[in-house]
Amino acid sequence: MTHLDCNKLRQLATKTCIAVIIMLLTACASHPVTMTDSERDPWESYNRKIHNFNMAFDRTIFRPVAKGYDYIMPDAPQRGVRNFFRNLAFPVTFLNLILQGHFEESVEATGRFLLNTTVGLLGFFDIASRDGIPYYDEDFGQTLAVWGWKDSRYIVMPFFGPYTARDFLGRSFYGYAHPVSYYAREHNNYLPLVADLITLRASLLPFDEDIKTAHDPYTLIRDAYLQRRQFLIYDGDPPAPDYDSLLEDY
Amino acid sequence: MKLLLSGALFLLLGSSLANADAVDNRDPATIITEASTQILDLLDSHRAEYTQNPALLAQVVRENMLPLLDVVYSARLVLGRAGRQASEEQLMAFSKALSNVLINRYSGSLIEFSNKERIQVMPLKGKNTDTLTRVRTRIKLAEGNAVPVDFAFHKTETGWKIFDVTVEGISYVITFRNQIAPRVQAEGIEKVTEEIIAGNVTFDE
Numbered sequence: 001m002t003h004l005d006c007n008k009l010r011q012l013a014t015k016t017c018i019a020v021i022i023m024l025l026t027a028c029a030s031h032p033v034t035m036t037d038s039e040r041d042p043w044e045s046y047n048r049k050i051h052n053f054n055m056a057f058d059r060t061i062f063r064p065v066a067k068g069y070d071y072i073m074p075d076a077p078q079r080g081v082r083n084f085f086r087n088l089a090f091p092v093t094f095l096n097l098i099l100q101g102h103f104e105e106s107v108e109a110t111g112r113f114l115l116n117t118t119v120g121l122l123g124f125f126d127i128a129s130r131d132g133i134p135y136y137d138e139d140f141g142q143t144l145a146v147w148g149w150k151d152s153r154y155i156v157m158p159f160f161g162p163y164t165a166r167d168f169l170g171r172s173f174y175g176y177a178h179p180v181s182y183y184a185r186e187h188n189n190y191l192p193l194v195a196d197l198i199t200l201r202a203s204l205l206p207f208d209e210d211i212k213t214a215h216d217p218y219t220l221i222r223d224a225y226l227q228r229r230q231f232l233i234y235d236g237d238p239p240a241p242d243y244d245s246l247l248e249d250y
Numbered sequence: 251m252k253l254l255l256s257g258a259l260f261l262l263l264g265s266s267l268a269n270a271d272a273v274d275n276r277d278p279a280t281i282i283t284e285a286s287t288q289i290l291d292l293l294d295s296h297r298a299e300y301t302q303n304p305a306l307l308a309q310v311v312r313e314n315m316l317p318l319l320d321v322v323y324s325a326r327l328v329l330g331r332a333g334r335q336a337s338e339e340q341l342m343a344f345s346k347a348l349s350n351v352l353i354n355r356y357s358g359s360l361i362e363f364s365n366k367e368r369i370q371v372m373p374l375k376g377k378n379t380d381t382l383t384r385v386r387t388r389i390k391l392a393e394g395n396a397v398p399v400d401f402a403f404h405k406t407e408t409g410w411k412i413f414d415v416t417v418e419g420i421s422y423v424i425t426f427r428n429q430i431a432p433r434v435q436a437e438g439i440e441k442v443t444e445e446i447i448a449g450n451v452t453f454d455e
């Protein structure tokens with residue numbers, strides 16, 4: 001197995017930083033008429049620049065690689081690999097279920113992990129879902145929200161994409177709690193992490209057309225991301241939007 | 251998104267008995283349950299036909315769905331203030347164009363749903379009033395994952411009608427609003443309606 005050594009990675013990071021700065025300086029300022037949201041997205045002009053950079057990176061490198069993977073890998077093993085990585089997120093889910101006081105659910109999540117890791121052959125087969133064991137999707141960002149950090153501003157991170165400040169802080173604990181990130185940090189081997197991201201990107205390929213044909217891809221991604229996070233924070237039952245206020249104005 | 255939204259449409263199908271002007275006395279959960287069983291049968295019995303002729307499928311979906319929806323109310327929510335100056339005709343034309351595009355675009359992938367998929371209607375939760383309620387469902391996909399799809403209903407003179415669909419927590423009304431309203435404000439509703447209709451052609455698959 002190839003091994004990315006520390007120096008190469010550092011070089012890569014430096015080059016990347018330069019690329020980001022160039023992108024920021026040259027990023028096209030023109031964008032379509034849009035709905036601004038000073039409350040949830042006060043950093044919109046910065047975010048749009050990073051968004052444009054990310055889209056360029058996606059177009060030239062990330063997406064083609066994911067497309068290649070999608071092309072050579074049949075659907076069933078592709079699903080298997082996604083299942084494998086999803087199963088590996090167990091420590092994060094478990095810890096956050098506990099931190100949110102969902103003890104029964106943490107037992108279920110443990111049962112799911114054990115079943116899928118053994119009978120499901122290291123998680124490639126999601127036996128638990130077939131058996132009707134619920135899947136819980138919890139992370140540190142959600143826990144911070146449950147603990148009271150309800151509203152957090154939207155921020156687009158280079159390469160990492162859409163986040164809120166709260167959720168990006170939550171993501172930073174991954175190096176300690178998520179096996180794939182932990183492995184990357186401890187062993188300076190980022191290959192599994194890169195594989196995780198490529199397979200994740202491949203699973204998102206069907207959304208590309210929606211984003212491409214959108215009037216404003218930036219707001220589409222932002223609105224979808226923020227709604228999705230809200231949905232996860234409330235464990236699938238967020239308060240309904242205030243539809244009446246939509247009729248009033250915006 | 252495509253597959254997920256088609257899941258939503260999938261539930262919206264059926265109810266061929268309903269007529270746009272007749273009063274529908276069923277409660278929201280019943281509407282969803284009946285519509286979903288009806289469409290399962292419809293898809294299963296015409297699968298080959300629909301696979302060959304996506305336009306026919308889109309037409310069938312349209313005919314069956316429209317009586318269950320309040321597309322004008324959805325359009326009002328999507329437009330917000332941008333729709334205030336619009337006349338009744340403009341609003342009708344806009345909502346028709348918008349719903350047609352969505353149906354054409356997403357009905358094609360309905361074919362992928364078979365009776366292997368099951369729909370579970372969840373108990374009522376959250377804020378429900380005499381005029382506004384949400385029906386929460388889970389669509390179980392063949393590989394075992396369940397996709398959460400919620401339907402927002404409001405009470406009209408002709409009964410409960412769906413005006414918003416939320417897939418995985420992402421609301422159609424909220425998301426489209428930010429895509430379309432600024433454009434209507436800048437270009438006017440008629441121009442945007444024309445653009446939607448024109449774009450309609452490329453959505454045909």
